[in-house]
Every structure is written in C-alpha cells, then in structure tokens.
Amino acid sequence: MDFILLSILKTAIAAPVLLGTLAYLVWIERKVLAHVQLRMGPSRVGPHGLLQPIADAIKLLTKEDFIPSYVNHVYYWLAPWLALMFAVTAISVIPIGPIVEIFGVKTNMGQADISIGLLLILGLTGMGVYGIALAGWSSNNKYSLLGGLRSSAQMISYELPMALAIASPLLIVNTLNLREIVNGQAGYVFGIIPNWNAVGGLQMFSFLIYLICAFAETNRIPFDLPEAENELVSGYNTEYSSMKFAAFFMAEYANIITACSVATTLFLGGWHPIIPNELGGQFIPTLICFFFAGVLFYHALNPARPSDRLSMGVIGAIILGLGLMFQVPVVKDLAQPLFWFASKAGFLIFVFIWVRGTVPRFRYDQLMRFAWLVLFPAALLNLLLTAFVVAAKSN
Amino acid sequence: MTLEAFFFYAFTTLALGGATLAITRRSAVHAAISLMVSLLGVAGLYLLLNAEFLFVSQIILYIGGILLLFLFVIMLVNLDAGRGLRQFHQRWPLGAAVTAIAGVAFAILWSRAKLPPSQTMPDVGNVELVADTLLQDYLVPFEVVSLLLLVAVVGSVLLARKRA
C-alpha cells in the first residue's frame, strides 16, 4: 500500500488513542496518588470518577485564556505548543509490536520504523527544553524565568548520564533501530529467564540510571525543581491558563509515556512475553483479564454502593471480553504484543506515580551534585565495564 | 513538483529565512530562536543528502546543546535589558554590500559548476558507515578532538568560576 496513505491511516488510529491515554493518565495518577495517601481520589463525575478527564477537558477548554499584558506574545503563544509537539512526535518512532500482516498489508506496529530511531528520540526530547525555556522567558516573570532556567540546566545535565546509560545496552544489541533492538532481546536464557537487557543482558544498572534520569527529564518528583510549587509558585507555567496550561500538562504526560516506552523497548524486551509462549506465556493476558473480571464481578455481587451493582458488572464484562479477545486467532497476533508492551510501559508509569507519592523533593544544589558527581561517573563506569565485557565476548 | 523538490525548497526557506532574521533581529533571544529555525532547515537538508547521523547530531549537538547554551547565557545576563543600545554597526550598508557581492559571486560560480555524476554510497546504514570511518581512518583526529573537548570543559569551568 502507498507509504503516505498508510502513514496517515496509522496516525489517524494512533492520535486519538494517544490523546485518550494522556487524558486518562491524569485520572490514573490522581487515583493512585489518592490511594497512596489513603484518600478516595476523584469519585464524583461518573462511576469512580471515570468521566473526570472529560470534565477536566471541558473545564480547560472553556476557561478564560488570560494573557498578562507584559508577556512577549509570539513566544508566549508558541512555547506550550512547541513543548507538546516535540513530546508527542517522539512517540511516533516507538514500535509497539512486530511487523504484522493485516488484510494483506505488511506493516510494523508503530508510526515509523527508522534506522536512527533512538537518536531521534534523544534529539526530540532535547528540543522539548525549548518549550520550557521559552515559556519561562516570555512570561516576563522572575519565578517563571527561574523555573525555565532551572529546567534547562537540569535537562542538559541529566541528558548526559541518560545518553551514557542508553549507550551500554546499545553495545549489546548493536543497532539504533528500535524494532531491531527489541528483536535482539528475543529468546530466553536457560529457556525461562527472559533475555531482556535489564534481566538476561545484565544491564540492570544502566536501567536504573536511565530510570533516574527519566524522572529528571520529565520534571517529576523527586526532581520537579522547575515547578516546585512552594518556592517558584509553579515555575515556568505560572502565567499560563486554559488550553496553554493544558498543553504543558499534556506535554509532561506525553514525555512520561515516551520515557517509559523507551525504557520498555530498550531494557524490558518490548513486546516479548515474560514467559515463553511454549510454557503458556500466551495465556497470561487472558488469565490476568479473567482475574480482574472476577474481582469486579465479586464487587458487583456485594456492592458497597447501590450504583456499583451496575458499573462493576459492566466493566467486568468488558474486561472478560477483552480477555477472550487475546485468544481469537486473527486478533491474537495484534493484541498480544500490544498487551505486553502496554503492561510493561504501564508498570513503569505506575512506578513514576508511586515514586511521586513517596519520595520528597531534592534541593537544587543536591540535584546538580547528584547528576555530575554520582550519576555521571556511575554511568561512565557502567559503559566502560559493558564495553570490556562485550569486547571479551567477541574475541 | 516532486516530494524531494518540495522538501528542498521548504528547508531552504527555513534556512535562509531563519538566517536573515537571526542577523537582523534586535532582541538576542529572537535572534537565537531564528538561528534555531535556520539550523533546523540545514538539518533537514542533511536528511535529503542521506546524512542521517549528521541530521541527528545537528539536532542533539547544535540545537539541543550549543544553541540552548546560547539561550541560557542570554537569559542569564538579561541581554534584552540593553536592546535599546546600538545593535548594528554604523557603516553596516558597506559590510552588507561587500558580503552580498561575495555571496552572489559564489552563487553564480556554483550554479555554473558542472559536477560529475554523483557516486552512490556503500549500501550500509549511514551511522554504521560514519562510525567505521571515524574509528578506523580518523582515529587520531577523533582522540585529539576528545582531548580538545576535555580542555574546553576544564577551561570554561575555570573561566566562569566566581573569583573568591
């Protein structure tokens, strides 16, 4: 099929899914954070607050878009969309499944399958800094400027150990194409331990460094200095409201998705199942769905609130259907890789939220010292060791 | 118009427009952002010339590194406080005329040049090719450059340090 037509088709499918995921990520984060802190979280709009993202979207869309009189208009307008654009573009090179054949069309699961995918992601996340730096500068507000400067310095500093942490698994898989990187992690050590870089490839250390840097790159707690509420009001987005604020918000979540997806492809074996398919790996998605459906049906039968009888039952039925879908012959090839990829990336996203709920914020000098004096030498040492091991193996 | 021609003219517009704005804007931040647009255009042209590795290093190194450092310094010294000052040399028409003549002369020269038909690259990935050449034929310059970077890092830290 035509290259351009296929790309447009894939984008048309992926874009709404991505935007929906971004919206519901906020709901998931609020819910998880609430349960960490022994609260209920959003529960008013719809069953279990499930319609909260839609309500939030309507609120943000209809809010007054207030622009302070002293801002630099062009860059004030440009900055949030710049940040969102680079954050979303980076997702397009991530493969979520192997090459599949649908209706006679062979294509890769993912937007683009390019030879320099990993480098491109590094570049695009690096350009995302512009959005934040420009927002801080154009707001013409000292808190915003401080937030913008802090974030640029932080992102530049943490990009170095991040790149080094990425380099050491690259020595093993020997390619920059993300799909080939995942394929390089196929198979199992001793037939049972997955041959992922973070497990069988003995790259746990670089995985850890990458994850720490990802926290800093996405401006998350414990490294959320650019928007530290209690010192900088809200950092670079202080002067933003309505859709422009929402754009920054979405960019942050898109960055989290990118970071987690890259970690999944690079260290956790992408779409490969955790247990070999011969040992029943292909039944795991179905079993997990059945388990959750069972829990929901139990709650539907013993409702805590009268409305639960319906809502829990319906959601349980949907999940039950989903579980059966993983065994339907044609859909299976598509759904199973998707399940494994989504569950690995989803677990990492959960870790992000979990850390936010438990770890306090760094001080700024501690943050910089940590990057340059701990993380950077550690990443360098790790790279050196990996290089020696790879060289010894190849001889 | 073919896709290649379309993208060539699009990237050329970016490169030239950004460059012109970069040297004519009064505000240093505007100039830096225009320069970024220009560099992006050049990066796109690298892509059209099958130089993917340079395309990405232009984005990571130039746009994400060097230019961001410029922007950082501009914001740090609050340069736009002095934008009311004279930004252009008094005899700027002279300089512009001289460089314009030189530029047009070179452009005419190149437009008349008859290049031999271009050879094709070996059919391996661009990154692999660059890596092989860099670490085999150009190993000594590579090491020298890394030494240069080390000296630059130490020197800049020493220079920018506050005198006690």
Add this chain to the structure above:
Amino acid sequence: MTHLLPPEFFTATVPLNAYLILSAILFAIGACGFMFRKNIITIYMCIELMLNAVNLSFVTFSYQFGKVDGQIYSFFVMVVAAAEAAVGLAIILTIFRNRGTLQIDEIDTLKN
C-alpha cells in the same frame, strides 16, 4: 531499510548545485551579520551560521563523491564548535561580570 527516507523519495530533481548555492548564500549572510552586529553573543551566533554553511557544502560533496569523509569533517566541525561555544560563553560571562556590558565597542580598555 538502511536510510531514513525511502528510495522512491530520491528522484534527483534538485541538482547538487542548488545545495552549494544555498551554502554560499548562508555563508554570506553569516559573514554579513558578523560584520555589522555589535553584540558579542550575536556575533558568536553568526560564526555558528557560517560554520553551518561550510558543513552543508561538506555534506553535499560527501554525497557527490559517495564517500563518508565529508560528513566526518562536518562532525569534527560540530565538535569544535561545541568546545568553542563552551569556552567562548564562559569568556562572555566573565566579560559581562567585569564590565557589565557586551557591546564590542565599549570593551576597548587596550585602546589607550
């Protein structure tokens, strides 16, 4: 797929001379800015512009000869530019701290 763009993309409708002309014009613009700007940082940016123009012609010739060496030179130019930016910006910061200005014609202590 060894290249980012599909092979059908290249129809050779744009002659390589066009890239070289663009490189010449870019260099002229950079040189022009270098001569008439008065601020050290913008002058620095003009130098980057000129370096980029040179890089573009290196890459064009690399494509022309089917050899990767030109791209390697470009890469070295980029690395040197990075080193230069680091040292240069440190010098600029020091000048600003000592003199409170970045206008080149006000930094003339050596003149008399």
